[in-house]
Amino acid sequence: MTGPRVRMAPSPTGFFHVGSARTALFNWLFARQNDGFFILRIEDTDAARNLDDAREGIVTAMAWLGLDFDAGPFLQSELWAEHVASAEALYANGYLYACDCTREQIDERIKGNAKPGYDGFCRDRHVVRSEVTVLRFRVPDEGVTIVPDIVRGDVSFPHDSYEDFIVVRSNGGVLYPLANMVDDRSDAITHIIRGEDLLPTTPKQVMMWEALNHCPEVAFVPHPLYAHLPMLVNEQRKKLSKRKDPVAVESYRDQGYLSSAFVNYLALLGWSPRGDEEIVSRETLVAQFRLEDVSHSPAFFDVKKLTHMNGEYIRALSLDAFIETATPWVAPWSNEWRPSDRAVPWSREQFDVALFAQVAHLVQERVATMGEIPAMVSFFFLDDVPYDDATFDKIIRNDPAAQTLLRSAIERFATVTWTTDVLHEATLALGEPLGMALRKSQAPIRCAVTGTSVGPPLFESMELLGREKVLQRLRDALVRAGA
RNA sequence: GGUCCCAUCGUCUAGUGGCCUAGGACAUCACCCUCUCAAGGUGGAGGCACGGGUUCGAAUCCCGUUGGGACUGCCA
Numbered sequence: 001m002t003g004p005r006v007r008m009a010p011s012p013t014g015f016f017h018v019g020s021a022r023t024a025l026f027n028w029l030f031a032r033q034n035d036g037f038f039i040l041r042i043e044d045t046d047a048a049r050n051l052d053d054a055r056e057g058i059v060t061a062m063a064w065l066g067l068d069f070d071a072g073p074f075l076q077s078e079l080w081a082e083h084v085a086s087a088e089a090l091y092a093n094g095y096l097y098a099c100d101c102t103r104e105q106i107d108e109r110i111k112g113n114a115k116p117g118y119d120g121f122c123r124d125r126h127v128v129r130s131e132v133t134v135l136r137f138r139v140p141d142e143g144v145t146i147v148p149d150i151v152r153g154d155v156s157f158p159h160d161s162y163e164d165f166i167v168v169r170s171n172g173g174v175l176y177p178l179a180n181m182v183d184d185r186s187d188a189i190t191h192i193i194r195g196e197d198l199l200p201t202t203p204k205q206v207m208m209w210e211a212l213n214h215c216p217e218v219a220f221v222p223h224p225l226y227a228h229l230p231m232l233v234n235e236q237r238k239k240l241s242k243r244k245d246p247v248a249v250e251s252y253r254d255q256g257y258l259s260s261a262f263v264n265y266l267a268l269l270g271w272s273p274r275g276d277e278e279i280v281s282r283e284t285l286v287a288q289f290r291l292e293d294v295s296h297s298p299a300f301f302d303v304k305k306l307t308h309m310n311g312e313y314i315r316a317l318s319l320d321a322f323i324e325t326a327t328p329w330v331a332p333w334s335n336e337w338r339p340s341d342r343a344v345p346w347s348r349e350q351f352d353v354a355l356f357a358q359v360a361h362l363v364q365e366r367v368a369t370m371g372e373i374p375a376m377v378s379f380f381f382l383d384d385v386p387y388d389d390a391t392f393d394k395i396i397r398n399d400p401a402a403q404t405l406l407r408s409a410i411e412r413f414a415t416v417t418w419t420t421d422v423l424h425e426a427t428l429a430l431g432e433p434l435g436m437a438l439r440k441s442q443a444p445i446r447c448a449v450t451g452t453s454v455g456p457p458l459f460e461s462m463e464l465l466g467r468e469k470v471l472q473r474l475r476d477a478l479v480r481a482g483a
Numbered sequence: 484g485g486u487c488c489c490a491u492c493g494u495c496u497a498g499u500g501g502c503c504u505a506g507g508a509c510a511u512c513a514c515c516c517u518c519u520c521a522a523g524g525u526g527g528a529g530g531c532a533c534g535g536g537u538u539c540g541a542a543u544c545c546c547g548u549u550g551g552g553a554c555u556g557c558c559a
Binding site: 009010011013043044045076103114115116117134152155156157158160161162163166168169170171173175176177179180195196197198199200201203228230231233235237238239265268269270271272274275276277278279295296297298299300301302304305306307308309311315363365366367368376424427428437438439440441442443445446450452453454455456457458459 | 484485486487488489490494495496497506507508509510517518519520521522523551552553554555556557558559
């Protein structure tokens with residue numbers, strides 16, 4: 001295995017962030033294309049945030065996205081001893097020094113300073129380590145650190161813009177920049193592909209990586225290359241916020257976005273396939289993806305476009321595949337997995353699998369997400385028609401002509417041959433004496449039968465629903481209208 | 484404030500000095516199709532932030548301005 005070694009290192013929050021998903025995807029594409037090795041590592045160093053379910057959530061989301069990893073998931077906390085050993089090596093070789101300043105003391109001291117941040121007060125005080133001292137990294141006073149970045153080229157950071165940052169907490173805990181970097185060393189990571197928000201802290205890691213390579217007791221590890229991906233932003237052009245923006249991958253899955261469409265859309269954020277076609281297979285993604293081609297500017301996560309693409313993917317499904325895919329949304333009780341927090345409007349007894357199979361083709365081309373299906377077909381399964389009151393008033397209650405048409409429809413439909421075509425012709429004929437074109441005459445019937453003015457083709461729906469139910473609904477509508 | 488990143492239609496992007504009268508996609512508008520709604524088809528409107536250079540020639544290279552963003556924790 002001579003290919004690159006990459007890793008995805010999400011922190012365990014309650015859900016999988018779309019930004020993490022995009023980062024994971026780009027790592028995965030890079031690894032798969034180059035016969036590389038992809039590692040999943042969960043950054044659970046901060047004990048307060050450590051959640052037991054988080055690991056399972058991340059693994060589940062990765063599986064849904066179809067991003068398989070070659071090793072892991074590892075927990076960063078399990079490598080605690082190595083982090084400490086690396087910190088001790090840095091300390092022993094003079095790269096770290098102890099500091100017993102409190103936040104208050106520092107703030108007081110630097111109040112008037114032009115440059116914010118720690119002032120290096122303890123650099124040469126040889127403070128004795130204790131449970132109140134932290135370990136700080138001695139940042140060179142002059143010079144720059146260069147971050148080699150595949151996306152942006154070499155980025156140079158002046159040392160004097162960095163304070164002597166804390167590496168080890170007073171309680172002995174090793175902070176993220178070191179822990180994360182030590183893990184990358186032990187995993188022999190060759191390419192660090194992550195969000196641009198990490199770019200400013202990268203020089204710290206580069207400095208410490210180099211320092212470690214200079215420690216005689218530490219094995220030399222060649223420096224990795226970086227690829228900082230452009231941020232995913234909201235409409236306000238701010239970094240996607242987990243509080244204000246819809247960023248949970250799980251919620252997109254629950255709403256009925258297909259993972260294939262989701263992945264395809266994610267790939268388009270900061271990258272684009274060759275040619276004019278944006279809907280491309282996973283294989284094409286793997287074949288064409290280039291880190292060098294990743295764009296430099298932030299990308300807005302546009303749900304509208306995602307939704308459109310999802311509709312295209314749904315329509316491209318075979319009818320059988322569509323029915324199978326739809327099952328969790330229409331018959332959640334029959335599946336292992338079902339969308340969370342999604343109640344179906346009908347009961348298990350009311351639902352009719354065979355009928356749904358016949359209805360499916362009518363809705364397949366009308367929905368953009370699987371979650372839209374129930375509302376569109378509920379009138380097939382519900383005993384009481386789910387009337388939309390405003391529509392009912394407008395189309396039937398306040399329209400005497402519509403009521404007249406309904407009466408004649410009841411009479412006519414009682415004897416007519418029960419097929420789509422005949423129903424179509426009959427409705428056309430019913431409207432003529434009233435001076436109603438078909439688009440006008442079908443409206444009250446549609447409203448009476450389906451409860452609303454929009455939906456699947458009416459006459460096919462009526463055929464599938466059956467004569468008895470249709471006639472009953474027509475009569476009920478008149479009663480409801482008080483006519 | 485400091486450091487760094489970024490800048491093509493409203494949005495995602497193609498474009499790597501002449502193929503650009505700037506291409507595609509989403510959104511939007513119009514028309515067609517049509518039993519509603521979609522889908523589909525056709526067409527339209529819409530962009531190189533600004534100012535200087537470099538060059539025979541700049542969306543493309545350089546500088547500056549402006550604008551946006553990220554980071555700046557004993558979080559990750």
